[in-house]
Amino acid sequence: MAVMLELRRELCAYGRRAAELGLVIGTSGNLSARDGGLVAVTPSGVALDVLEPADCPIVSLDGHLVEGDRQPSSETPMHLAVYAATGAGAIVHTHSMFGTVVASTMTELPPIHYNAMLLGGTIRVADYATYGTPELAANVRIALEGRTAALMANHGGVTVGATLGDAFEATRLLEWLCELYVRSLTIGEPTILTDAQLADVVDRALNPPTFPRKE
Numbered sequence: 001m002a003v004m005l006e007l008r009r010e011l012c013a014y015g016r017r018a019a020e021l022g023l024v025i026g027t028s029g030n031l032s033a034r035d036g037g038l039v040a041v042t043p044s045g046v047a048l049d050v051l052e053p054a055d056c057p058i059v060s061l062d063g064h065l066v067e068g069d070r071q072p073s074s075e076t077p078m079h080l081a082v083y084a085a086t087g088a089g090a091i092v093h094t095h096s097m098f099g100t101v102v103a104s105t106m107t108e109l110p111p112i113h114y115n116a117m118l119l120g121g122t123i124r125v126a127d128y129a130t131y132g133t134p135e136l137a138a139n140v141r142i143a144l145e146g147r148t149a150a151l152m153a154n155h156g157g158v159t160v161g162a163t164l165g166d167a168f169e170a171t172r173l174l175e176w177l178c179e180l181y182v183r184s185l186t187i188g189e190p191t192i193l194t195d196a197q198l199a200d201v202v203d204r205a206l207n208p209p210t211f212p213r214k215e
Helices: 004-020 076-085 097-105 114-119 134-144 164-185 195-206
Strands: 029-035 038-041 057-061 065-067 090-094 123-125 147-152 157-160
Touching: 004 029, 004 038, 004 090, 004 164, 029 076, 029 164, 038 076, 076 090, 076 134, 076 157, 090 164, 097 147, 097 157, 097 164, 114 164, 114 195, 123 134, 134 147, 147 164, 157 164
Parallel strands: 123 147
Antiparallel strands: 029 038, 029 090, 038 057, 057 065, 090 157, 147 157
16 A cells, blocks of 8 residues: 555645645645555545645545545545546646636637647536536546546636646646636737647647757
8 A cells, every 4th residue: 555655645745735826725626646446535624735644535446435534525426437537647626716717607718828738728618517426527527538627617627647746737737728818818809729720739749840969
């Protein structure tokens, strides 16, 4: 269980960072990380900035509590549904301000900046459903298809990654893109990148320029 202990420590570290950056408030938001058939997840009812490794329960992929005295986050069914549908190794769910603003007003976040391609392109907003329900889990799973980030209507955002570090950086990027879009709306109509422009971004990433070495 040495790996699970390390994942629990990472949950605490990234939970504190999420709180420090204002991505969560109070007991909102949750994180998880997976090792094989086991998932370490933040607990229900505990603020992320005061978590200790022992606070984080371990559950199986079929939803059984394996270890821990606290109950898993109420959003654990959503985490498990995403793990079942993807090869993700970690999930971060936040109630960040700009992400929640976009999630409460739009059906998608258009690609206002080419860095949206790092998350898969246009960010979908999953249809609203009560938190912790199978309906919400199904909606998020659909919104994440082909993406590493999604928004949840009138709720917040969710990102996935191979590691907690990857998922957390995706969360930071998602919030930055949402803030960029919201702030752009205050001075005019944001210019959205076209499919052709986005394709050029992908091509550039796949075929970066090379620089000859000076002799």
